[in-house]
Amino acid sequence: MDRIGLTHRHYVRVIYAQTDRMNAVYYTRYYEYFESARSALLRSVGVPYADMESAGYLLPVVESHCRYHRAATFEDILIIETFIGELPKVKLRLDYTVLRAGETDPIATGYTVHSFVDAKFKPVRAPRQFIDALRSHAGETIDEEPPPL
Amino acid sequence: MDRIGLTHRHYVRVIYAQTDRMNAVYYTRYYEYFESARSALLRSVGVPYADMESAGYLLPVVESHCRYHRAATFEDILIIETFIGELPKVKLRLDYTVLRAGETDPIATGYTVHSFVDAKFKPVRAPRQFIDALRSHAGETIDEEPPPL
Amino acid sequence: MDRIGLTHRHYVRVIYAQTDRMNAVYYTRYYEYFESARSALLRSVGVPYADMESAGYLLPVVESHCRYHRAATFEDILIIETFIGELPKVKLRLDYTVLRAGETDPIATGYTVHSFVDAKFKPVRAPRQFIDALRSHAGETIDEEPPPL
């Protein structure tokens, strides 16, 4: 195993569309926040996911999990902390913690696992450029500019 | 203009995901119901949209409109009546009326306009098979089996 | 523990909205199918979730998980098999298997865990009526009418 310990902080503002009649963010929407956060992480280390697809690599989700500790609601600013613990070989795991701005107890925690495949969905090893990009940011915490409050 | 006057009735059950914190179906979701209804109409006349795409025809939405008269909510059974008034040449217009089961005043009314394009998004005329399929059902009202109440 | 072993089969048709540019159902949409399936199960045993909410009980999701084995795509008919293994005390767990109609290898498998809370989100025990409704269907397989093919 090859430790990397890379953390990234992404911000989203909850929109009305994402609330349900319980006045809470509907449970599937956290997985959209996770996607938004991991794409932001990949852009921030120089390997945008769109570029990976152009180069013939896909990263479909093979597993997803989330625990919901407390409710978020309309107009909340949420911080999505994404953590990559290890360099991927054929699979990539990302862990997510969702916090409301200004709080320390998480709203939700979860993870996704992705496998590297080619355009025909055949499993492949993570591309060298991807590995190098992650490795060059090992141990870092990359913080996006928060949105206007 | 070539009148056709084809009506189709499709049924959806409102799920929790589609409600918002106003306890009403969120306004974008009606457009998903419209999509579900028009795909059902195309299947019912023998030209499933998936088959059209396989044959190289795309039907992207070029315009959409909806008026929201009253709110629908969780577990409501909605009837989506889709109406095609005229045979398409390069554009297809569908009109939608959304009713709650057992009611006569509409919840919402709207329309979508689609253009026929090829795989490179170049405008093309509606394929002959598509026109013939619609024409063979001119004046009909096609009613799906309603879901269990 | 109180075994119950209740299975329910629900059907959904994949709409275009649910596909992504990988031509696969986007990973969050399976959780919407799960919701649709569990609401159908509750209706089929006589305790619609909308009625539970009217009676002051909420069942927020506290955990969700899904494994994606193969891709589903536009117009596929998916069978969502929901399984409740045990009567809930303060939490309810449902397991889901997603199959494409006519196939035996699952597309996806997952589960959700829900806690019973009152209108103020205070944990409560599962209501008696709910327990009785599930118990009266112990060991059954409840099959919805499949949609028209």
Next chain:
Amino acid sequence: MDRIGLTHRHYVRVIYAQTDRMNAVYYTRYYEYFESARSALLRSVGVPYADMESAGYLLPVVESHCRYHRAATFEDILIIETFIGELPKVKLRLDYTVLRAGETDPIATGYTVHSFVDAKFKPVRAPRQFIDALRSHAGETIDEEPPPL
């Protein structure tokens, strides 16, 4: 009529969830961008929509419309220009233009109309504080900080 001519620029990044198998942003998602943009506008003039709801005012959508001129896709940065031409009496109309960053031809154009209602959905006049907030920004163009490129 009371002219106001207020423009606001909001930025969104297209996520994978919003694309469909045509590799284009699915047509309903533009209405989510519109919502995101109008909530940002209201925050920027000092009357966040969440606060209006807390004060007992709801602004349900009564009409929505969109024309789709060209496709947007994954990772595009979109600029949503929202324009309020007139002070609302019992209805508020917002016009939207969606541009891809760096381009001048719109991707999409649309509008939404909202009615002011109280918590029982009874129509009411727009609250004084809301009118004053808009009026104090008449003729302005309010530009959000664009996201990191």
